[in-house]
Amino acid sequence: MLDALTSYLSSDTTPGQAGNVLWALIYILIVFGGVSVAVMAMNWLERKALAHFQIRLGPMRVGPHGLLQPIADAIKLLTKEDIIPERADRLVFWIAPLIILCASFAVYVVIPFGPTHAITDLNIGILFMLGVSSLSVLGVVMAGWASNSHYPLIGSLRSSAQMISYEVAMGMAVVSAILMTSLNRSGTGTLSMIGIVEAQQQQQIWYLFKFFPLGFLAFVVFAIAMVAETNRAPFDLPEAESELTAGFHTEYSGLRWSLFMLGEYAAMIAVSSIAVTLWLGGWLRPFPNALTGATWDLVFSLVPGFSFLALAAVAWIGVIRMPKDPYFRVQTLGLAAFGLLLGLIGLVLFAPPVRERIQDIFWFTAKVAFFMYMYIWYRATFPRYRFDQLMRVGWKVLLPISLGVLIGTAVVGVVF
Amino acid sequence: MPDSTPFPSQLELSQPEKTFLDSNELILNMGPQHPATHGVLRVILKLDGEKVLGTECVIGYLHRGVEKIGENRTYAMFNPYVDRMDYVAAVSNGLGYCEAVEKLLQVEAPRRANYIRVILTELNRLASHMLWLGTHALDIGAMTPLFYTFRDREEILKIFEKYCGARLTTHAFRIGGCLYETYDGFERDVKKFIDFVPPKIDEYEELLTSNRIWVERTKNVGKISADDCKALGVTGPVLRASGVKWDIRKALPYAAYPEFAFEIPVGANGDTYDRYLVRMQEMRQSLAIIRQAVEGIPEGPIMAKVPKVMKPPAGEVYHSIEAPKGELGYFIVSDGSTQPYRVRVRPPSFVNLQALDLMVRGQLVADVIAVVGTLDIVLGEVDR
Amino acid sequence: MTKLKTRYGSGVREASSYVGQNCLILDSSITHEILNILCQEEEFDYCVDLTAVHYPKREKPFDLVWILYSFPRNQRLRVKTMLGEQESFPSSVPIWSGTNWLEREVYDMFGIRFDGHPDLRRILLPEDWKGHPLRKDYGIIEQDQQWVQAHLGIESGQ
Numbered sequence: 038m039l040d041a042l043t044s045y046l047s048s049d050t051t052p053g054q055a056g057n058v059l060w061a062l063i064y065i066l067i068v069f070g071g072v073s074v075a076v077m078a079m080n081w082l083e084r085k086a087l088a089h090f091q092i093r094l095g096p097m098r099v100g101p102h103g104l105l106q107p108i109a110d111a112i113k114l115l116t117k118e119d120i121i122p123e124r125a126d127r128l129v130f131w132i133a134p135l136i137i138l139c140a141s142f143a144v145y146v147v148i149p150f151g152p153t154h155a156i157t158d159l160n161i162g163i164l165f166m167l168g169v170s171s172l173s174v175l176g177v178v179m180a181g182w183a184s185n186s187h188y189p190l191i192g193s194l195r196s197s198a199q200m201i202s203y204e205v206a207m208g209m210a211v212v213s214a215i216l217m218t219s220l221n222r223s224g225t226g227t228l229s230m231i232g233i234v235e236a237q238q239q240q241q242i243w244y245l246f247k248f249f250p251l252g253f254l255a256f257v258v259f260a261i262a263m264v265a266e267t268n269r270a271p272f273d274l275p276e277a278e279s280e281l282t283a284g285f286h287t288e289y290s291g292l293r294w295s296l297f298m299l300g301e302y303a304a305m306i307a308v309s310s311i312a313v314t315l316w317l318g319g320w321l322r323p324f325p326n327a328l329t330g331a332t333w334d335l336v337f338s339l340v341p342g343f344s345f346l347a348l349a350a351v352a353w354i355g356v357i358r359m360p361k362d363p364y365f366r367v368q369t370l371g372l373a374a375f376g377l378l379l380g381l382i383g384l385v386l387f388a389p390p391v392r393e394r395i396q397d398i399f400w401f402t403a404k405v406a407f408f409m410y411m412y413i414w415y416r417a418t419f420p421r422y423r424f425d426q427l428m429r430v431g432w433k434v435l436l437p438i439s440l441g442v443l444i445g446t447a448v449v450g451v452v453f
Numbered sequence: 454m455p456d457s458t459p460f461p462s463q464l465e466l467s468q469p470e471k472t473f474l475d476s477n478e479l480i481l482n483m484g485p486q487h488p489a490t491h492g493v494l495r496v497i498l499k500l501d502g503e504k505v506l507g508t509e510c511v512i513g514y515l516h517r518g519v520e521k522i523g524e525n526r527t528y529a530m531f532n533p534y535v536d537r538m539d540y541v542a543a544v545s546n547g548l549g550y551c552e553a554v555e556k557l558l559q560v561e562a563p564r565r566a567n568y569i570r571v572i573l574t575e576l577n578r579l580a581s582h583m584l585w586l587g588t589h590a591l592d593i594g595a596m597t598p599l600f601y602t603f604r605d606r607e608e609i610l611k612i613f614e615k616y617c618g619a620r621l622t623t624h625a626f627r628i629g630g631c632l633y634e635t636y637d638g639f640e641r642d643v644k645k646f647i648d649f650v651p652p653k654i655d656e657y658e659e660l661l662t663s664n665r666i667w668v669e670r671t672k673n674v675g676k677i678s679a680d681d682c683k684a685l686g687v688t689g690p691v692l693r694a695s696g697v698k699w700d701i702r703k704a705l706p707y708a709a710y711p712e713f714a715f716e717i718p719v720g721a722n723g724d725t726y727d728r729y730l731v732r733m734q735e736m737r738q739s740l741a742i743i744r745q746a747v748e749g750i751p752e753g754p755i756m757a758k759v760p761k762v763m764k765p766p767a768g769e770v771y772h773s774i775e776a777p778k779g780e781l782g783y784f785i786v787s788d789g790s791t792q793p794y795r796v797r798v799r800p801p802s803f804v805n806l807q808a809l810d811l812m813v814r815g816q817l818v819a820d821v822i823a824v825v826g827t828l829d830i831v832l833g834e835v836d837r
Numbered sequence: 838m839t840k841l842k843t844r845y846g847s848g849v850r851e852a853s854s855y856v857g858q859n860c861l862i863l864d865s866s867i868t869h870e871i872l873n874i875l876c877q878e879e880e881f882d883y884c885v886d887l888t889a890v891h892y893p894k895r896e897k898p899f900d901l902v903w904i905l906y907s908f909p910r911n912q913r914l915r916v917k918t919m920l921g922e923q924e925s926f927p928s929s930v931p932i933w934s935g936t937n938w939l940e941r942e943v944y945d946m947f948g949i950r951f952d953g954h955p956d957l958r959r960i961l962l963p964e965d966w967k968g969h970p971l972r973k974d975y976g977i978i979e980q981d982q983q984w985v986q987a988h989l990g991i992e993s994g995q
Contacts, residue, residue, distance in 0.1 A: 685934055
């Protein structure tokens, strides 16, 4: 029994490939839990970062510096009344958020957090990801239809049109990255996610910098398309409140609405993971080939620990700056405990066995976190695109550029 | 109107029997409660898909009968009521009313009072334009300029509060001059403010003026020609953005404006982007006026000799000023008693709002909100 | 002014100037024509305001007032005419399109009808309101009780 459990640990493939159902389930739980925590953290970060961009403070009361705000929001949403419009199509109304949620979460099955740290590694991994994430369009249309009200219907049609338009440009950009994987020694490319990162490792260059500026352009096209794909600013016309139609999730309240939000953030993290895997080298640490050697390995392996210690230091500075009033005692204690926790994690991450193991996951997560921050930054800075301009950008600007990059990559790849 | 089907009346629309599948045209209601309509304004749109075929504005939700009240209050008692019309820029309303009554009484406010009036009115113009910028950017989707402009507007409101005790509905002026002397440190505060603000205006411009998304959302949106403006009676930055270089402060000057040198910004195309640029330039020109005024406030009395009980001789007068939103006019008919016989307020937002229909014909739905924002209407003034 | 007087001698009641503001008082029959002339020939291309005043004790109780402005000349002019109780007046919308809402407001507040107006309805008050508030015989706190009870469900707005 114990043998069955630990036999997997000595293998060097993902649980899915090893056929180990138990470990696959464990991985699924870990990933699911991780994504949920990430969504909550993203919720908090969005409110705080947006507030700081707008020279205000954001949530400060609920926990120290609003750290427990997502929990309060979750409780509020769960206890809200579940309103279904009178003449809504009940079954479709119920299914729509589930479809979006399942589509967004199913994508996580192939996301590689490390060379063997994925739930499974399909050899058509990237194709699977693009395909399954497109299923959420179905959920959007169903949500708008089931609401039986013309504002959500118009909003959902706009949203779905936007999503499928930008998928084309996304696909083209992805294909040009895939082409680059075929330029390794064996001459065969791969669609598997782990294979793509390993190809980058073999070819000793992140695809972002390969054939500069082609790789960079493909990355930029994908970065813009993924923001449009997830209906985020500046492409959030279908869901903005100050436009006429408040979007496909107008009639949803409470738990159902929170499912939409969960699905949206999960989709954001998923497409960011695709971008990270294809262009930013996945789990590879920065400069994997330019700065090689044991010392550089050591230096980079200390970064996770130091980053958590830095976060702990920020938390402790916050503790020191808390008002001394006894009213704030609980919050100060909470923040101090949180800082302590972060510090402990940082110290644990310095221990050599942990240090080795944590590298891949840390670098992957750090890169995805960078993308999340960019999402928030875009939302704070840019006005909204009008719908026809949005479609024009998708079809007339991004698609030609991505096609050009694709052809360019193919030509350059053959010639050089 | 070029299209044949008539607009259903307010009554018809409140009981819709036809669904939107019955014809190609969709009648959509931007209801009185809406985050983007700057107050209680109802805009009924007739759409063909996304294109706007016609609009109709339903106003009157904020009608408080200010003109009727004017007939039942004495001249001085009516002064606080006028602040409540254009509540965003309350100081100008007071200026227009006080000057109109002063014309009836045939008194002139002393020079020092005029300088104080000009400083406060121009500060008020800055505050109004800042609020306009924040809300207009928010409607188009840029969330952050709102917070920046409101933060800077706070400084102006602090000066108002120190001067007359109120931030928004200031009641700053009295008939015959100003009641309050400038407080200790008024000049210092105003000077500090005019040094503090220009980099902020540059910051707003940096965020928006050359931002591609902003330009695409505002260029060629809501175009109106100069002739249409003149025929409709549209005034203010809307008229100036269409190319007509006309400003009441220069054409028919009042208060202390003849003594100051300033430019009138003019736009070329009459679209939303030009109106944005014109208002940004107006903000800078207001700063120039304030700078000149605050450096040369003359000494002297701040109140003219006005009888305690004001009984202007029978007659009528029309006086208008350049409010931040356009030409704000007061037509006062006096019958020799202590109460006006008729007070008519010519609100710039009311007349400007007529242009909405012309400006959004053939544009898309998302532009309606941008155009309503760019007309800079305040419902308190539209409805009175 | 003299030009108009020679052409319409009898119709022009008075051409005066008070505190520097010029005013023309005309007969209601020729006012529409003169407004047209003022717009086309005398270049008063901007109708600043259109309003009315109610003098209940007069024979012709309503005073319709146009305030015009000429951009080329930088001149303002007031044109007044007297109207009887149920008299209507030709609409100025063909001359200046901006008088559309201004005439609607005069109709709403005073009850003066304008012939030829494209869409003469109440603008500030609800469409089925009875009474014209700015008339002198309408009380300061008077409301259309029937409307209030029917639409707001309360006894009275007071």
